[in-house]
Amino acid sequence: MRTYSAHGGPLVDCYLVGAALDALRVRLTELPRLDLSPRQLCDLDLIANGAFSPLTGFLGEADYNSVVTNMRLADGTLWPMPITLDVSEAVAEQAVAAGGLVLTDAEGVPVAVLDRPTAFRPDLRREAELVFGTVDAKHPAVAFLLERSKPVYLGGDVLAINAPLHYDFRRLRQTPRQLQDAFAEQGFARVVAFQTRNPMHKAHFELTRRAAEAIGGALLIHPVVGLTKPGDIDHYTRVRCYEQLLPHYPGHRTVLSLLNLAMRMGGPREALWHALIRKNHGCTHFIVGRDHAGPGSSSAGQPFYGPYDAQHLVSQFADEIGITMVPFAEMVYVEERQDYAPIDEVKPGETVLNISGTEMRRLLMEGAAIPAWFTFPEVAAELQRTHPPRAHQGFTVFFTGLSGAGKSTIANALMVSLLERGGRAVTLLDGDLVRKHLSSELGFSREHRMLNVSRIGFVASEITKNGGVAVCAPIAPYAESRLAARQMVEAYGPFVEIHVSTSLEVCEQRDRKGLYALARAGKIQSFTGISDPYEVPENPELRIDTATLTQTEAVQRVLDYLVALGVIAAEAEVTA
Known part of the structure; x- marks a missing residue:
């Protein structure tokens, strides 16, 4: 990667013009593409316009190791923060073999080409310890590194085509x-x-x-x-x-x-x-x-x-x-x-x-x-x-638990109770309904389960942002996907996670759909609780065991919590 050795040097931007830009556009159809994440797009924007000068691209291995260890690029220039492009192994292989990678924005519009990329595998825990001084996932940058980063970093110069488009301000x-x-x-x-x-x-x-x-x-x-x-x-x-x-x-x-900075x-x-x-x-x-x-x-x-x-x-x-x-x-x-x-x-x-x-x-x-x-x-x-008072804000209630735990039953009853009270639009995002209408093409691999919950989180965040109530009832077996959904929603309003903690034994005894029997017989693969894990929530807002509570009691516990939170007004006890 090209760098200037002193911070007193000229401002460096990476936008091509004239014949060089025309030549680059010819290459676009020949190279693999990567849709950049919001963080990657912020970094690209500031590399391209010179805000990250003297950087002219994403850090290669030598610069990365030097920055992580010494807060300097390999040539000795002071630079304290590793600016990296994390990708999957497949993307890395394609980009290196092709000699370039087209970088696109959220709408798929090419904004730059990563020229002659090199690939390397970072030690993410070492990066967390040296750059942020901790491996504690309570640190947002550490959580990103250890839980959401792709395994390979690509380094190389950025050849910028278009500035990322901003519609606001x-x-x-x-x-x-x-x-x-x-x-x-x-x-x-x-x-x-x-x-x-x-x-x-x-x-x-x-x-x-x-x-x-x-x-x-x-x-x-x-x-x-x-x-x-x-x-x-x-x-x-x-x-x-x-x-x-x-x-x-x-x-x-x-x-x-x-x-347009992505803070760490x-x-x-x-x-x-x-x-x-x-x-x-x-x-x-x-x-x-x-x-x-x-x-x-x-x-x-x-x-x-x-x-x-x-x-x-x-x-x-x-x-x-x-x-x-x-x-x-x-x-x-x-x-x-x-x-x-x-x-x-x-x-x-x-x-x-x-x-x-x-x-x-x-x-x-x-x-x-x-x-x-x-x-x-x-x-x-x-x-x-x-930010209106809580009683006028949107919010999300997110039920999680094993199949047959009673999530859908409580969620439906809660939805009806909230609709009876009035004042807000209420939307039910039941796991089976979402699978049918929003995620019909997805299977049950970890990746697809995560994507399904991500979609639910996104829809819930939009409902919350616009003052409505989202009642979600997926299995959501993985803590990482539940946290991601929480973070999307909490940008706009409260997120209430409710673990329906009904035991596996009780869920199997109910087995209204016959799914556990099929899973035990090996006819359903990757079934949560049988052949795929369920990561129990550590700190949900509520836990409800439908083996010990009636439907009415369970719904009332949720309503009582929502009243205490201030998102709904207290009323006489609701029968569901």
Whole structure:
């Protein structure tokens, strides 16, 4: 892969023009194709437009090993994050044999060619340990690596044809070169960038305003709108909040631009990576705050990274990266001052007010007022418009359990109970019905079972997003597929997993469809509970055993939970 040896070198983009582009288009019909995942498409976008300069493609084996081990490319250039293209063995074999691979977007449109690719097998646990400092799957990047990555990495130069198409906020999607030109036209010699994946409130406003004042320059609000942490507020809402915030900054020295980055939530390494990306966008300074790009807490309940580890790492490379870090402590509201201050400047006896993310979600869920000291009223209005109280949100109830456990019976009765209450559209996604109408071509291999649950999760997320109720009742034997469905839904509303824990013995005794008998006789292969495993949910919202509960009792337990969650109103006991 071609690289430039110093970060002070020219911006590198990978878009072909003229005769070179014409020649490449001729090759498109001769090469195998790969539909890129959302993360891969984000990475390709930023390789192609120069945001990942000096990279000109996905890392080959030598560069990958060097980055993982030393945070440097093989030629010594500082680069902390491995940018890789994970594929199946079959795709790798085809691409290497053909000498190229056409990379396409979600609609199958070619956006680039991976030229003369090389293939290698990474040690994913080693990558997790060295890059993210853990193999704990509570870390979203580690979970992705160990549970969802394909086994082979392809390295090679990217020959870009078309920029990935974005339909949203086009006026705010500037490339690195466009931002550099805009800063030059406006006479901004000093620009400090602020990275964010959350709505900005008054604490963020004060932090960024003070940072711009400190350097005597302009401010770039540069939020990530690619992939962030599962459960984050959608970028449409966030961008509207940022736009409402802009008029509060003094003068005309604040720029809002969107970054199509797939975050890894990698803490210190990620902060260094973010700084290099903003340097490529023409910034001279970069804000690194408390717990920059932190993914939250580990399985042991401890933060993955220290609150200022990111600042310490970025400062180590201050002379090399070509952009100056502006470190900031957490900003808090001091009641006695009626103003914000860095937390390390709060005096003994002063009262600090703060609202956590959990508390903010509670206020939105309950339709309560958001304090004026915490955020601007325009921002609060945008959040409340997109996040109505729980009783008006869509949600998903996801039953899982063995065949014959009683999932469909309870799901149907629950659907009827919810329809009797009214107020929302309710859709039943029963396992057998989905198999008949949505997944009729699928078999019962692990891959096909995962795909079936993925389809259910996608449909449920769309129903939830649009304010409806999805009641799902597949077997869903694998924890990985259930987690993926949860993550799709929780981007838009609550996901309630209910393990119908009726034992295998009871399910076999019922055997209304005669399936267990056929499986025991060897006439049905890969049958869950007999010849294929069922991975018992570890932490479902509810467990229901239909061997000990009547249908009415089981449905009432679900309704009681939904009332406690706040997604439906309490009523007199429902008989199902």
